[in-house]
Amino acid sequence: MSVTDYLSWGGSMQVRKQEKIDLYRLMVRIRAFEEQSFISFNQGLTYGVLHLYIGEEAIAAGCMYDLRKEDYITSTHRGHGHLIAKGADMGRMFAELLGKETGYCRGRGGSMHIADMTIGILGANGIVGAGVPISVGAAFALRYKGLDHVVLCFFGDATINTGAFHEAVNLASTWKLPVVFVCENNLYGISVSIKNACALRSLADRSAGYAIPGVCVDGNDVLAVRKACIEATARARKGEGPTLLECQTYRWGGHFTADDGKYRPDEEVRHWKEERDPIGNLARDMLGSGEIDQQEIDVIHREVKEEVEKAFRYAQESNPADVDGMLRGVYYESPTRTRNSKGEDLP
Amino acid sequence: MRVMSYREAVIEALREEMTRDGNVFLMGEDVGRMGGVFQATAGLWETFGPSRVFDTPISEVAIVGAALGAALVGLRPVAEIMFVDFTGVAMDQIANQVAKFHFMTGGQAIVPLVIRTQGGVGFGDAAQHSQSLEAWHTHIPGLKVVMPSTPSDAKGLLKTSIRDDNPIIFIEHKLLYQTEGPIPEGDYLVPIGKADIKKEGKDVTIITWSKMVLDSLEAASLLEEEGIHAEVVDLRTLNPLDLDTIIFSVKKTGRAVIVHEACKTGGFGAEIAALIVEKAFDYLDAPIQRIAGIDTPIPYAAPLYRAVIPNPDKIAQAVRGLL
The missing domain is CATH 3.40.50.920 (Rossmann fold)
Incomplete structure (x- = not known):
């Protein structure tokens, strides 16, 4: 469904069966990528640590299903899901995690810095809050160029308390820039509960301080996320400015792969994994309504497994990152510039 | 040869590069209507208007971060941080983001960004408005650090910096703005990295x-x-x-x-x-x-x-x- 269709129906979105299946497959792909990443970490094939997105798949899938290739995103340390949903290649992502020359960043960046400038991924980011001003600058550039593309800025609950968030959201709202601030509230900043880090009950309420809409949705309901994001991006494209979209969710694992997350109550973890699994719940609903049968679900899972295996094999078979080339990568050695970015000859 | 002040040389460099390339724009605190607290952007708002010269809130993190985002999407921002002392406010964006984006992304991201600022002791601006902090910035691989002393170098190096595809910290000196010197005629550049x-x-x-x-x-x-x-x-x-x-x-x-x-x-x-x-x-x-x-x-x-x-x-x- 296009955004125009949705709006012309007054906001009561009819979701086609195929769209649900697409969303389901996208979430399964993200989870399968993360499961293979975790295995690779445990086998010692990756460097550093990984911040896994398992449990939060509905947000990336729901927000990006309707985006254009020309739209931009900024991501976070927990970024694998965003990248896959925006269209990144799993093989090159795995290659980056394994430190290979064929990786997105040629082994220079790793999990926290994967970017694909050709499809609008302006980088995951290792500093909490840092992507927010960058997303605002990208949105500024889109308006400067007179384009109606948008920027989706992903960040976690902890970012909402940084100065970078405040400065950037204030600028975006004052200048009415085409950006959607997507807060993935997974309830913990590493080990600290959001209740002990912020007095607001809903983080979306912070929008009041910037005179922009604040919307809070169940971040584990992919259809609810999608609906809210379609509304927010439509506003942004029309020049009505940013929206703060809070998606409440939960990470199944610890903050990173070396963290067991034991600071969280067992019952809380069980509740989110068993009763609020975004993938399991969508499958259950679609089976209940007869939109899909178990055999079709099994096919999706088998195809995704093959896709992930193939992508991982590509990474394993790639050459390690090149030390000599690295030393030439600190500065960009530009060819002589004779044209500006509009293709006009420069004097 | 014309004689011009350092301040006028900075303005002329900005004016020429903004005329040459529509993707060059200015943003910063008071750079627009006021022309900057040191008047180093005076007259540009009148020439280019609010679609090319942007007064920002007092938000150094947002200024540098937004300039980076704009550069990633193809513009050539000239962002002003009013005093080099204030770069400390924006240091995550400068040190962890701007300087490293090209490298971290394996060369995919290109960051043509000039951060103009000024430093040094003036006439009693005290501890938070008088420092010379260039060593902070030279300690970060990925940044270029430019510090001209004459009007002629200021103009030629600023023009080169704006055309460079790397992030540059361009540090002027508050006591140099009134100094005068000869300026070559025409469109000249001074190379970065040449004493x-x-x-x-x-x-x-x-x-x-x-x-x-x-x-x-x-x-x-x-x-x-x-x-x-x-x-x-x-x-x-x-x-x-x-x-x-x-x-x-x-x-x-x-x-x-x-x-x-x-x-x-x-x-x-x-x-x-x-x-x-x-x-x-x-x-x-x-x-x-x-x-x-x-x-x-x-x-x-x-x-x-x-x-x-x-x-x-x-x-x-x-x-x-x-x-």
Whole structure:
């Protein structure tokens, strides 16, 4: 469904069966990528640590299903899901995690810095809050160029308390820039509960301080996320400015792969994994309504497994990152510039 | 040759580059209607209007971060941070984001971004508006650091910086804005990474940059009257550093004095001294001297701040001690 269709129906979105299946497959792909990443970490094939997105798949899938290739995103340390949903290649992502020359960043960046400038991924980011001003600058550039593309800025609950968030959201709202601030509230900043880090009950309420809409949705309901994001991006494209979209969710694992997350109550973890699994719940609903049968679900899972295996094999078979080339990568050695970015000859 | 002030040279560089390329724009605190607190963007808002010159909130993190985002999407921002002292507010964006994006993304991201700022001791602006913080920025691979001393260099280097596809910290000096000098006619560029010998001499090499070039030239004239011929090397850019010119001069004179306004400990002069020892130790006839600010916050009262920073007499005195 296009955004125009949705709006012309007054906001009561009819979701086609195929769209649900697409969303389901996208979430399964993200989870399968993360499961293979975790295995690779445990086998010692990756460097550093990984911040896994398992449990939060509905947000990336729901927000990006309707985006254009020309739209931009900024991501976070927990970024694998965003990248896959925006269209990144799993093989090159795995290659980056394994430190290979064929990786997105040629082994220079790793999990926290994967970017694909050709499809609008302006980088995951290792500093909490840092992507927010960058997303605002990208949105500024889109308006400067007179384009109606948008920027989706992903960040976690902890970012909402940084100065970078405040400065950037204030600028975006004052200048009415085409950006959607997507807060993935997974309830913990590493080990600290959001209740002990912020007095607001809903983080979306912070929008009041910037005179922009604040919307809070169940971040584990992919259809609810999608609906809210379609509304927010439509506003942004029309020049009505940013929206703060809070998606409440939960990470199944610890903050990173070396963290067991034991600071969280067992019952809380069980509740989110068993009763609020975004993938399991969508499958259950679609089976209940007869939109899909178990055999079709099994096919999706088998195809995704093959896709992930193939992508991982590509990474394993790639050459390690090149030390000599690295030393030439600190500065960009530009060819002589004779044209500006509009293709006009420069004097 | 025309004569122009350093401030006018900065404005002319911005005006020419904004005319040349529609993707060049200005953003910062008070750069628009007011023309900047040092009037270094005066008249540009009137010429280019609010679609090219943007007054921002007092939000240094957002200024630098948004400039980076705009650069990633194909624009060529010139972002102003009013005082170099305020770069500390935006240091995550400068050090962790702007400087590293090209490298971290394996070369995918290109960041054509100029951060214009100014530093140095003025007329009693005290500890948070008078510092020389270039060493912070030279310590971050990925940034280029440019510090011109004359109107001619300021114009040519600013134009080159705007055309460069790397992030640049362009540090002007608040006491240089009113200084005047000859400016070449037409569209000229000054290369980044090339020092300039502002005065030739055979007895000693004075290596310096920014406003201390003027103080060193004054010291060199004092010494000239005493029959001491000092060579004054204006580095113009600290990163990339024109080491060849430094080493060539030191090999010729056998003596090196490094002059900077920033406090001595951890200053960029220490880096230069170490490089001279590594590359030209056998040519030295005397120990390398560093004439630098005293390790103290910059004080408010004139007798106090004058005691902190180098001046022509202190520089000349140091040179005499080497001969």
